[in-house]
Amino acid sequence: MKNEKLSTKERILSEALTLFSVKGFSSVSVAEIANAVGIKAPSIYKHYKSKQDIFKAIITDMDIRYKKYTASLQISGDEALKDIGFFSMVTEEKLIETGIKLFLYFLHDEHTKKFRKMLTIEQYSNTELAALYVKQYADEPLLYQSSVFELLIKEGILKPENPKVMAMHFYSPIYLLLAVCDENPGREGEALQMIEENIRQFIRIYGK
Amino acid sequence: MKNEKLSTKERILSEALTLFSVKGFSSVSVAEIANAVGIKAPSIYKHYKSKQDIFKAIITDMDIRYKKYTASLQISGDEALKDIGFFSMVTEEKLIETGIKLFLYFLHDEHTKKFRKMLTIEQYSNTELAALYVKQYADEPLLYQSSVFELLIKEGILKPENPKVMAMHFYSPIYLLLAVCDENPGREGEALQMIEENIRQFIRIYGK
C-alpha cells in the first residue's frame, strides 16, 4: 500500500512498529505483521530470526534516528551560539515557533510518534526502555531547553530565575499536550493555541 | 501474602491490576492471575465469567474510587471557598504542600498508581480508556487548578495572567515528573525539590 520503494525487510520493521505502537509487542502476532506486509508468517523468518529480533531492530533503528536528530540540534545550536544574529532572533514569535515546531515534530513525525507510543506501552515491562523513555522525553529536552535559557539569562535577555524551572515551564506543557492530542487529533488546534499563550506568558514573565 | 482480609473475588481484582499495570491486559494469562491469588486458573471462573470481565470490574471499581476522590476535593474546595481563612492560607508553604501532596498521591497511592500505569499501557488500543486517561490526568487537574487560580486572581492575590496557563505552569511539571519517577524511585527526592523550586518561582512570578 505505502512505501513501495522499501525492501521487504524494511517494510516488516515499519509495519511491526505500526502494530506495536497500538497494541504493544506481545499482543501482535507474527502472522499479523506478515499480513500487513502482504506475505505469510513463515516468510518473516527469512528476514529476522525471531519476533524479538524484529523488536530489537526497531530499537536499533530508532537509536540511529535519534542520534541523528540530536546531532542536528547540536550543530544548529552551536552555530546559533556563534552567530551574532542569534540573540536578536529570540523574539516572541521565534520562541513560539520553536515550541510549536517541537510539539508538531513529536506529534506528527510518523516514526517518532509510533516509537514514542511503543515506548510508552513497553516501559513498565522493560527497564532499558523505561530509561530510554525518560531520557528522550524528559531529561534531554529539559537539559537542552535549560542550557538555552541559561545562556539567555547570561546575555541579560531573560530574568535571572532558575533556568531548570524555566525549562519546566516551557517544555512540560508541551509534553502534557502531546498526551492529550495523541488520541484526540481534533484537539490539536486548541493545544497549539495553548502552547502559544503559554510562551507569550512565559516571555511576559521572564523577559526583561 | 498481603490483603488477608479481602475475599477471593477482591484479591483476583487486586492481583490482576498489579499484573496488568506492568505487562498490559493481553500479556497476562488467567493462570498467572490465579497463581498470584493462590488458586488454579479454572477457579477464576467461579468469580468472573471471563478475563475481559475482570478487566471491566477493575475499570468500574476505579470509576467509583475516582468519583469519591473528586467528590472529596469538591467538598474541601467549596468549604475552603466559604472559609474566611482560605485566602490567608495561600502562602508559599501551603501551595508547595498542595503540589507535593498531589504529586505524592499520584505516585504512591497503590491503586491510583497501578491504574494509571494500566491506562497508560492500554490507552492506544481502547478509545474509551484513552478518553479516561486524558480526562483524569490532563483535563480535570488543569480545570481544577485553573479555577483555583482564577479565584486567587479575582481576590488580588495573584497577578491577572491567564489562569489556564498558570495551571499549566503549576500542574504539567508534576505530570512530567510523575513519568520520570514511576520507574525511577531513586529520583523522587530530586523531583520533590524540583516541584518545590517550581512553586517558589511560580509565586515569585505570579504573586503580588
Next chain:
DNA sequence: TCTTTTGGCTAATGATTATTAGCTTACATA
C-alpha cells in the same frame, strides 16, 4: 548457460491460551 542464493510458499510441531465439564468438599441454610 549453469548454479547458487534469495525469498516466497504450505504443512507440521509443540507450547500456551481461554474456557468448559464435571467432580469433590465444606459450609450455610432449611
Next chain:
DNA sequence: TATGTAAGCTAATAATCATTAGCCAAAAGA
C-alpha cells in the same frame, strides 16, 4: 440433620501462537 450452594480441583478442548522443515521459482552471479 439433610440439602443446596459456593468454591475449589483435575482433565479436556479448541484456538492461537512462534517457529521449523522442506519445497519451489525467480533472480543474481559465475
